Amino acid sequence: xxxxxxxxxxxxxxxxxxxxxxxxxxxxxxxxxxxxxxxxxxxxxxxxxxxxxxxxxxxxxxxxxxxxxxxxxxxxxxxxxxxxxxxxxxxxxxxxxxxxxxxxxxxxxxxxxxxxxxxxxxxxxxxxxxxxxxxxxxxxxxxxxxxxxxxxxxxxxxxxxxxxxxxxxxxxxxxxxxxxxxxxxxxxxxxxxxxxxxxxxxxxxxxxxxxxxxxxxxxxxxxxxxxxxxxxxxxxxxxxxxxxxxxxxxxxxxxxxxxxxxxxxxxxxxxxxxxxxxxxxxxxxxxxxxxxxxxxxxxxxxxxxxxxxxxxxxxxxxxxxxxxxxxxxxxxxxxxxxxxxxxxxxxxxxxxxxxxxxxxxxxxxxxxxxxxxxxxxxxxxxxxxxxxxxxxxxxxxxxxxxxxxxxxxxxxxxxxxxxxxxxxxxxxxxxxxxxxxxxxxxxxxxxxxxxxxxxx
Amino acid sequence: xxxxxxxxxxxxxxxxxxxxxxxxxxxxxxxxxxxxxxxxxxxxxxxxxxxxxxxxxxxxxxxxxxxxxxxxxxxxxxxxxxxxxxxxxxxxxxxxxxxxxxxxxxxxxxxxxxxxxxxxxxxxxxxxxxxxxxxxxxxxxxxxxxxxxxxxxxxxxxxxxxxxxxxxxxxxxxxxxxxxxxxxxxxxxxxxxxxxxxxxxxxxxxxxxxxxxxxxxxxxxxxxxxxxxxxxxxxxxxxxxxxxxxxxxxxxxxxxxxxxxxxxxxxxxxxxxxxxxxxxxxxxxxxxxxxxxxxxxxxxxxxxxxxxxxxx
Numbered sequence: 001x002x003x004x005x006x007x008x009x010x011x012x013x014x015x016x017x018x019x020x021x022x023x024x025x026x027x028x029x030x031x032x033x034x035x036x037x038x039x040x041x042x043x044x045x046x047x048x049x050x051x052x053x054x055x056x057x058x059x060x061x062x063x064x065x066x067x068x069x070x071x072x073x074x075x076x077x078x079x080x081x082x083x084x085x086x087x088x089x090x091x092x093x094x095x096x097x098x099x100x101x102x103x104x105x106x107x108x109x110x111x112x113x114x115x116x117x118x119x120x121x122x123x124x125x126x127x128x129x130x131x132x133x134x135x136x137x138x139x140x141x142x143x144x145x146x147x148x149x150x151x152x153x154x155x156x157x158x159x160x161x162x163x164x165x166x167x168x169x170x171x172x173x174x175x176x177x178x179x180x181x182x183x184x185x186x187x188x189x190x191x192x193x194x195x196x197x198x199x200x201x202x203x204x205x206x207x208x209x210x211x212x213x214x215x216x217x218x219x220x221x222x223x224x225x226x227x228x229x230x231x232x233x234x235x236x237x238x239x240x241x242x243x244x245x246x247x248x249x250x251x252x253x254x255x256x257x258x259x260x261x262x263x264x265x266x267x268x269x270x271x272x273x274x275x276x277x278x279x280x281x282x283x284x285x286x287x288x289x290x291x292x293x294x295x296x297x298x299x300x301x302x303x304x305x306x307x308x309x310x311x312x313x314x315x316x317x318x319x320x321x322x323x324x325x326x327x328x329x330x331x332x333x334x335x336x337x338x339x340x341x342x343x344x345x346x347x348x349x350x351x352x353x354x355x356x357x358x359x360x361x362x363x364x365x366x367x368x369x370x371x372x373x374x375x376x377x378x379x380x381x382x383x384x385x386x387x388x389x390x391x392x393x394x395x396x397x398x399x400x401x402x403x404x405x406x407x408x409x410x411x412x413x414x415x416x417x418x419x420x421x422x423x424x425x426x427x428x429x430x431x432x433x434x435x436x437x438x439x440x441x442x443x444x445x446x447x448x449x450x451x452x453x454x455x456x
Numbered sequence: 457x458x459x460x461x462x463x464x465x466x467x468x469x470x471x472x473x474x475x476x477x478x479x480x481x482x483x484x485x486x487x488x489x490x491x492x493x494x495x496x497x498x499x500x501x502x503x504x505x506x507x508x509x510x511x512x513x514x515x516x517x518x519x520x521x522x523x524x525x526x527x528x529x530x531x532x533x534x535x536x537x538x539x540x541x542x543x544x545x546x547x548x549x550x551x552x553x554x555x556x557x558x559x560x561x562x563x564x565x566x567x568x569x570x571x572x573x574x575x576x577x578x579x580x581x582x583x584x585x586x587x588x589x590x591x592x593x594x595x596x597x598x599x600x601x602x603x604x605x606x607x608x609x610x611x612x613x614x615x616x617x618x619x620x621x622x623x624x625x626x627x628x629x630x631x632x633x634x635x636x637x638x639x640x641x642x643x644x645x646x647x648x649x650x651x652x653x654x655x656x657x658x659x660x661x662x663x664x665x666x667x668x669x670x671x672x673x674x675x676x677x678x679x680x681x682x683x684x685x686x687x688x689x690x691x692x693x694x695x696x697x698x699x700x701x702x703x704x705x706x707x708x709x710x711x712x713x714x715x716x717x718x719x720x721x722x723x724x725x726x727x728x729x730x731x732x733x734x735x736x737x738x739x740x741x742x743x744x745x746x747x748x749x750x751x752x753x754x755x756x757x758x759x760x761x762x763x764x765x766x767x768x
Contacts, residue, residue, distance in 0.1 A: 033469065033471070033472045033473070033608075034469060034608075036471050036472040037467060037468075037469060037471050040467060350621075351620060351621035351624060352621075352624065353621070353624075353625050353628075356608075356609055356624075356625040356626075356628035356629070359469055359608060359609065359628050359629055360627075360628035360629070362469070410624050410627075410628070412578075413574065413577065413578070413623075413624055413627060414620055414621070414624050416577050416578055416583060417577060417583045417586075417619075417620035417623055417624070418583075418620050419583065
């Protein structure tokens with residue numbers, strides 16, 4: 001009787017004993033509970049990463065469906081090859097050519113969204129405890145993937161020119177001294193999610209050299225490359241490397257639709273072969289229907305015109321958000337000025353915890369992604385990611401006004417508590433009008449918490 | 457058989473937990489043969505309640521609106537019987553400052569504290585009193601919002617430099633915050649069902665190193681032991697203190713009182729939860745199970761209590 005009357009969580013969480021060890025690493029946090037509230041309709045959410053699909057012409061959609069029904073109904077309803085349909089690969093080749101890359105059909109696999117590429121590459125390369133190098137901050141959606149495969153993620157700081165490749169080399173040296181060799185470097189070089197910055201051409205060249213010198217793979221995640229609002233694009237890492245150490249992730253999510261779940265991976269043949277096996281196990285093949293829709297879409301209309309129209313919409317939204325930030329955020333805040341993509345990264349003073357700030361912001365029906373989502377090491381607690389593609393300009397202005405108000409409130413309160421001067425709103429914002437300001441990107445170096453840990 | 461409206465979700469920060477509590481309660485009610493209407497609480501709550509015309513409302517909400525007396529007040533107006541504590545008990549329990557003052561007045565031990573509104577800092581210069589408070593309470597000091605039910609916004613200030621940021625964080629959740637003496641010891645919870653204390657649950661942090669303070673509030677970093685293995689007499693003492701607190705605040709039907717067993721062997725009451733969680737891993741269902749009461753029985757009993765005529 002005595003032992004049976006003692007019930008612990010092992011008995012009560014009936015299923016917990018059945019879970020694989022890797023599920024224990026999957027993060028569950030207060031932040032996730034807060035994010036559940038952001039989905040409510042009255043909330044202006046600058047938290048998502050949603051492209052605007054509202055301007056896609058319904059006529060085109062109908063024509064695509066019509067064409068598939070008339071020409072390839074049975075095929076659309078059937079399984080397809082694991083590596084994808086040749087017709088789709090031809091469309092992918094067009095998209096890659098638009099960014100200055102040439103690819104042969106046999107060098108790529110069509111995947112279920114770009115997200116599957118991160119999963120398959122990690123599955124192919126990482127044993128528990130293996131090192132993955134990522135940017136700090138990194139794409140929040142990659143965090144659960146790396147965690148699920150029990151990767152040890154080492155994050156390298158960035159500035160306005162993207163990943164600090166000098167720091168990367170220091171990190172690689174340090175790891176080597178510890179007898180550890182990373183398997184791959186994960187990077188979003190253009191309009192990074194979440195930081196909004198783009199890796200400069202010299203850094204790109206150096207990164208590719210480092211990969212060759214150290215015989216390391218690089219996963220170049222490039223969902224936003226074609227969503228450029230100003231300036232000239234630097235060359236993709238893949239074109240600099242020629243496909244020796246660089247693997248490339250592309251997607252139709254931001255240039256056509258995330259709903260069709262279509263992405264692709266380019267990798268050296270031996271790696272691609274393993275990825276193919278992993279893909280077979282995961283889902284046999286990418287949706288044939290989606291693949292044929294892309295093919296029909298490329299036949300039916302000019303895909304680049306649609307990308308161009310999206311670019312117009314997003315550029316205006318980005319400008320609106322930058323203006324609103326300058327108008328409503330206190331001078332202690334800093335933010336990036338992306339030349340493309342979907343996100344702006346804001347860094348606040350150390351004493352503001354953006355997860356708590358989100359709770360306060362939700363009372364005013366506005367949401368953002370707290371910076372901690374983009375780090376695996378507890379950093380980023382004073383930063384936030386803002387999305388400008390998924391809301392219209394009025395919502396962006398109002399959303400930023402509300403967030404600015406709560407940030408200002410907390411800055412003032414902190415000033416009152418410490419006897420320091422209060423917040424001042426800048427009237428002529430340096431982030432927009434001072435071109436030198438573009439080069440200032442202070443991504444969080446250390447959190448208040450880690451500083452505390454050192455007992456300072 | 458009754459028609460039961462299960463109220464869940466809402467816009468509280470504990471929405472997610474509430475949805476899970478609610479879903480589990482709905483399943484139990486259906487197994488018990490009740491006619492169940494699930495309502496995710498929203499702007500149209502009143503009209504949907506009128507349409508549903510339930511015999512009783514099961515409030516499976518946590519935090520703001522559900523636990524602070526708001527929904528209870530609305531149900532009073534609609535004359536729909538509801539589960540758990542009434543408006544006044546919810547108001548008293550959710551307001552930690554009020555609850556702690558009542559405890560002190562009634563001689564129930566609770567960690568020493570000071571509470572301030574945001575206006576006290578902004579307009580009355582309360583910041584100047586911080587050094588005196590810090591001296592009185594000793595570090596680390598627990599800083600928490602007065603009304604937030606879950607662990608959100610609770611910070612541990614290890615030194616004077618940590619206090620302002622901890623206060624800013626706590627004020628994100630409420631316009632009033634407490635600075636409380638940190639009690640080093642064991643976390644205990646006593647659930648009460650129909651005026652009877654259930655076996656004590658101990659929450660044991662499984663984390664290690666520096667963040668042990670935070671560990672107890674992080675899912676998966678805590679293990680629960682029920683009944684807690686406590687020194688002679690401590691179980692009874694904890695249950696008695698919990699029951700006194702429950703009665704003091706005027707709770708009815710069920711509730712949960714959180715206590716600390718200090719390393720000095722002294723018990724103190726931290727707070728009362730009028731609607732504790734009802735998920736798979738929540739403490740009230742665990743305690744009930746340890747007392748031989750299944751989840752279905754627990755839910756059935758809570759509904760019966762709501763339908764009993766109020767004592768005149």
